[in-house]
Amino acid sequence: MAAREKLNLLKERFGNAIQRADIPAEDRLFVFVDPQSVREICRHVFRHLDARYVISIGADDRPHSGDFLVAHHFAFDEDHLLSSILTRIPADEPAFDSITDEVPAANWAEREIRDLYGLEPRGHRYLKRLVLPDGWPDGVHPLRKDVPFDHVPEGFDPDREFKFDEAPEGCTVVPFGPFHPTLDEPAHFRLYVEGEMVRGCEYRGFMVHRGIEKLAESVLTYNDIPMAAERICGICGCVHNVAYAQSVEGAAALRIPPRAEYIRTIMLELERLHSHLLWVGLACHIVGFDTMFMQAFRIREPVMWIAEKISGNRKTYALCVIGGVRWEITDDLRAELRQVLDQLEKEWRPVVAAVQKDRNLKARTRGVGVADRHLVKDAALLGPVARAAGVDIDARRDHPYAAYDRVEFDVITADGADVWSRVIVRALEVFESIRIIRQCLDRMEPGPLSLDIQDELPVGRMGMSSVEAPRGESHHFVITGENNRPRRWRVRAPTYQNLQGVPAMIKDQQLADMTISLGSIDPCFSCTDRMETIDIRSGAKRVWSQEELKQLARGTRA
Amino acid sequence: MSLTSKLQEVLVCLRAGRVTLPYPAQSAPLPPRFRGRPIFDASKCIGCGGCASNCPAREILVYDVCQEIRILKYLGRRCTYCGRCADVCPEKAITMSHEFETATGTIGDIQQRLDLFMSTCQRCGRCFTEPSKLEELKLKGYRYDDLENERWIFRSQAYLEGQPVVDDIEIELD
Structure with missing residues (x-):
């Protein structure tokens, strides 16, 4: 043991x-x-x-x-x-x-x-x-x-400035974000640039921190939180939903019915499918290959539809309650899901074959955004970023949950440690997900969807759960509490660790590679409200405050 | 070879053809389980308030105007259409409809207000509700009637911790 x-x-x-x-x-x-x-x-x-x-x-x-x-x-x-x-x-x-x-x-x-x-x-x-x-x-x-x-x-001061570090000698500051054409969500990177080369950066984010943990600890109840947890992420919501439920079930020593475990596995893999297809599309979009962006999204769409048929929503499956799942996968849905998977496999194969040999894409991503083994260890990088550096970790195999201990699949790794390897890892993981879902469909037995929980959950117990999200391991920790709600619930999304590796990944690279390097961790993050203008002629720098920006936007400023 | 890969990519696009739907003129059919805006059926609702207690977004309010009238209001602002209210409703008075184009300039278009006439006890004249599923659990086997004293029992609080099991019953006298 x-x-x-x-x-x-x-x-x-x-x-x-x-x-x-x-x-x-x-x-x-x-x-x-x-x-x-x-x-x-x-x-x-x-x-x-x-x-x-x-x-x-x-x-x-x-x-x-x-x-x-x-x-x-x-x-x-x-x-x-x-x-x-x-x-x-x-x-x-x-x-x-x-x-x-x-x-x-x-x-x-x-x-x-x-x-x-x-x-x-x-x-x-x-x-x-x-x-x-x-x-x-x-x-x-x-x-x-x-x-x-x-x-x-009391004493909230909207005009208080965040003190950024001094830029290193000889470097110019280039603000990247909070709103940038290639960022799907806002984040602010302050890049130190020497000519075309990035020499370092400072990150400021967390501006859309929503206090969801505090809400869970003081307002919501055990079965409300899965629906709120799902809204932590717009892409891998089901991961948080399942990870939360599992950590509570772990703390209370509840063993959920096998059919519920299979259904959780299927929905998690459906989510990985749509997320990876979306990411490959976005990565192509960032490097200017919009044709493949469109095709990846087209191929992805049937996955969204089948998820909608099973759960009632394309993206927010509202899957788990403590002790089980809410949606049954009927025989009709099973047959339909199989068809969707067959079609997806058939369409994804030529795309992967084409992308794998695409010289333009390779030239744009090889040797870019390198995160090697040492960085992976020190910054605790996760998911495809770690696997693309040859670090063979996957929570589905290493810390099996739901029905992952009953299915066979390969953990895809690569050894380039660069963006190209991450593209390949994600493209190939799609086939593994298809394989996992097929095995689940074969093996799931009829049975109840949920436990009938009669007693209050024990108080003061701790539980933790790791779920492999499409972008890395998502870790939840719960201390159970009184009044039908946890005392403490902590969510560690994979981007929390992966983002800490970005400064090292973009160091000593071309400024133009910043976007795809950042994009390659498949980030989810938050925003800040600040604008910096530099007068090109005089070099004078001024930072606009929130109040000034408001006045500017409303035309009340002279 | 890059040229063949480009040709393959062209093939992928050509095979796909046109897939865009002429939305909003025509939308894709919605699956039966689709979770749209919840619709409350006042004729079925018994006013138990189970939906209000289980709503993760706290979007359903219950307000007792007087003995006989209970108001249930669905606010429709930050509702996430999770469908928990429909799940827990013992009377199936809530359906997750197929309405999803709910953008509006008037919040009243989405909100619903149910003025419920609550049943009254024929003896005491006060209204009572059937226990919700949750309350049934919490009552731990207590029925409402107190046979020994032949009296109507309005509500037991026996589920609260640290309270005696026998003397905690609120009794409504005849």
Whole structure:
């Protein structure tokens, strides 16, 4: 049993620093450790036991134990184990030892804990605001339990500026986004450019942070949250829906009926199909190959229609409730789904064959946006980005959920580590998804769709779940709570980690390759409202404030 | 060879032909399970409020004007058409319609207001609702009638934690 084995390794080495451990299932490990030695333990787990960093999570447990919680999640992919290293942080001394020096990928997560809980990461070298808006007053931390969900803090200052770093010597600043023709969602990159070469960048995002976790912890109930979770992402919503349900089911030790597991698997793979087809289309669009963009979308459309027939909506399937699924796949739908898959396979094959040999596309994407093994490890990059660098990880195989332990499929990898490899990985994963759905259709037995849950869910239990979204592993963590709702629900979408790898991916590249490099992680992100104008003649720079922009737009400005 | 790949791509496009639908003049047929705007049927609704308690977007409000009249209002603003209300409705009074072109300048076009006359108890004259599915669960086997005292019991709170099982029953006297 891998969980027991890893726990013994930690105990042998760290002895009394391991305070308490919980192994609720053979693939889950929760370890409470001494806050003094957490940095040392995380370093050991990350570097010596070679675990993959997943996410760091803060939680306000003061109403129950008087402490804050900080958890660092690591995945042992080969041992099929998800582990959480937890520390209790006393409320009167809200600070914790940063692990970012040891685990670079923890950079954002620790800044987020600082923003939302007011816990200071000791030893973090880049303590800039990450999630909260620029005008948000200091000292108000929205995820603390004593802050109401609809709290409007006093002293919000819309004119407060975000302090960007100084550009390096000899570099010009090129603002990229928040609104850019090739970005489907807004994000702001401040690129440092030397001639045509990008030398670095600073990212500012999170401006459409919607506080969905706070909402879930204070307003919604267990079965409301799946419908809200689905709206985290416009492409991989079902992933969040399933991951949330699974983490609650894991915490409450509920085993859902097998038919529901198969249906979840089928819907997740349908989602991967439409997402990958969409991405290949968008990638072609970004590099100026609009014909294939149109064709990819055409081929994708029947997938949307069959999803609509099964669930009642093209995209938001509203699939899960705690304990099962809502939509039955009848025999008629099964037959129709098979036809859709046959047609899709027939049409996708020539596209892949053509794209694989397309010299223009290759010239535009080979050696671009390189993220090699080391970057993948240090920034904890995920999904097709990791697999394109030859890192063989896939939550469907490594941390099997739903019915993935009962189907056969190959994990597609490539070794170019560049955008081209990511195109190929995604194009080929389409065939694996088709294969998985066909096996599910063959193997699903008649049975109930959902558990009949009679009792209230147990309180204070922890659960986590990793689901392989089209763009990487999506990780959810839940602490169950009172009043029919969780105490804490944390969503780590794959882009959260992948975006942290972008600055390294675009460094020392042509400015023109920025868009496809960014596009190649298949990002989902948020926006900021700022415009910078530079007078070409004098070189004078001015930043327009939100208020000035409003006046400008309404024509009230002289 | 790049030229053959270009030819293959041309073939993909030619085979596809024209696929664009003449929407909005003609739209693709909607599947039976399609979840459009929810429609509330006042003649079936018993006013249990189960839809309101289970709406993830909190879009359904219940307001008791007086003993006999309960207002149920569907706000239609941020409704996501998830269909949970239709799922939990014990009387199947809510259908997820096939209406999806719901953009409007007047929010009243989408909103629905049900003024429900609630049944009244023939003895006490106060209105009662049938228990919702959720309440049935929470009542844990308690019936409304108190046989020993031959009295009508309006509501049991026995599901609340820390309360005695026997003495917590709100009793409506004859």
